[in-house]
Amino acid sequence: xxxxxxxxxxxxxxxxxxxxxxxxxxxxxxxxxxxxxxxxxxxxxxxxxxxxxxxxxxxxxxxxxxxxxxxxxxxxxxxxxxxxxxxxxxxxxxxxxxxxxxxxxxxxxxxxxxxxxxxxxxxxxxxxxxxxxxxxxxxxxxxxxxxxxxxxxxxxxxxxxxxxxxxxxxxxxxxxxxxxxxxxxxxxxxxxxxxxxxxxxxxxxxxxxxxxxxxx
Amino acid sequence: xxxxxxxxxxxxxxxxxxxxxxxxxxxxxxxxxxxxxxxxxxxxxxxxxxxxxxxxxxxxxxxxxxxxxxxxxxxxxxxxxxxxxxxxxxxxxxxxxxxxxxxxxxxxxxxxxxxxxxxxxxxxxxxxxxxxxxxxxxxxxxxxxxxxxxxxxxxxxxxxxxxxxxxxxxxxxxxxxxxxxxxxxxxxxxxxxxxxxxxxxxxxxxxxxxxxxxxx
Numbered sequence: 177x178x179x180x181x182x183x184x185x186x187x188x189x190x191x192x193x194x195x196x197x198x199x200x201x202x203x204x205x206x207x208x209x210x211x212x213x214x215x216x217x218x219x220x221x222x223x224x225x226x227x228x229x230x231x232x233x234x235x236x237x238x239x240x241x242x243x244x245x246x247x248x249x250x251x252x253x254x255x256x257x258x259x260x261x262x263x264x265x266x267x268x269x270x271x272x273x274x275x276x277x278x279x280x281x282x283x284x285x286x287x288x289x290x291x292x293x294x295x296x297x298x299x300x301x302x303x304x305x306x307x308x309x310x311x312x313x314x315x316x317x318x319x320x321x322x323x324x325x326x327x328x329x330x331x332x333x334x335x336x337x338x339x340x341x342x343x344x345x346x347x348x349x350x351x352x353x354x355x356x357x358x359x360x361x362x363x364x365x366x367x368x369x370x371x372x373x374x375x376x377x378x379x380x381x382x383x384x385x386x387x388x389x390x391x392x
Numbered sequence: 393x394x395x396x397x398x399x400x401x402x403x404x405x406x407x408x409x410x411x412x413x414x415x416x417x418x419x420x421x422x423x424x425x426x427x428x429x430x431x432x433x434x435x436x437x438x439x440x441x442x443x444x445x446x447x448x449x450x451x452x453x454x455x456x457x458x459x460x461x462x463x464x465x466x467x468x469x470x471x472x473x474x475x476x477x478x479x480x481x482x483x484x485x486x487x488x489x490x491x492x493x494x495x496x497x498x499x500x501x502x503x504x505x506x507x508x509x510x511x512x513x514x515x516x517x518x519x520x521x522x523x524x525x526x527x528x529x530x531x532x533x534x535x536x537x538x539x540x541x542x543x544x545x546x547x548x549x550x551x552x553x554x555x556x557x558x559x560x561x562x563x564x565x566x567x568x569x570x571x572x573x574x575x576x577x578x579x580x581x582x583x584x585x586x587x588x589x590x591x592x593x594x595x596x597x598x599x600x601x602x603x604x605x606x607x608x
Binding site: 363364368375 | 405406407412423563565567568569570571572575577579580581582583584585587588589590591592594597598599601603
């Protein structure tokens, strides 16, 4: 059964996955980029940016695992870009340049319709205006039996968590304080019953936690 | 200089240090006791309850360190007991029986005055009605140059954090989801500048994080 999976979601000690005041200049909010240093120290993380070298230990294994068995991605509009409201034109095609690191169909949740955009390397951005369940259904169909990866941002992950649709949630706790920003976990009394958390795995300066949905 | 220290503050993955619906039956809120299993697996944690045996590794070292150099404790009324409002009588003397595991003066923050209570083994409960700064000043004086330990509950720790008075904050992340309850970190934009977090230390199924206040 095709799963919906979140990977490498990095959280500060005070519970934020992005800092405050997100903008074009600070897409992860002020200080938010400090969360992700661990990932760009790994071989897989560097390769994602077109670089070489990097560590090949536990952290790298987690990054690699995030791509295995994934046939499509769903993301929120904030992860796709900083543009708000109706699309002024079709110029913005994501943060990732002409060849995004997906290589498969990506479904972007938005309230504003837009034609699909085909990028280099197999990534095609589709814009879904009829809600998260529809986006997931379309992603599942496009993945052809493989899993669907849920990107971000925080609001999109919260939305799918609240709908009970996330099967696998890999959270990384970084020894960083952000003070304010976007949380991933909002009060949800049934969360404790719906998910179980594996024992923590020590990485290189971060801690990996994997939540999986309990069988219904 | 006498420090104000928090130790063994255990937080769920979703950021709660106590579950929802705290009561006499569930002093740590529903499910909250699941947070503390790691501590009662250690030698020091068992000894606290009058027991024997237990592990002697990283987790035990952190529990032991929580008591070293401490000459007084400050706690909120919720940590002292479930009684709310004016004290109906002087019957309630804490959760810990006739010989509490403190062995030094304990200052309980409350809005309702009450005479001090001397327990067995050196613990004396004092009730402070003029606020957290006064409680800390009295505890520092009673500690005679030693450090002051800040107990709980969550609201009391939040209060001292907001006042910038906590010097050392040992947080333990347990692979538990509570869904709802009491958070320790509320949005506080300056927290990121006031504290730094050491790299995580892997315990036995939990992760230790130590925050220290940056020099002013």
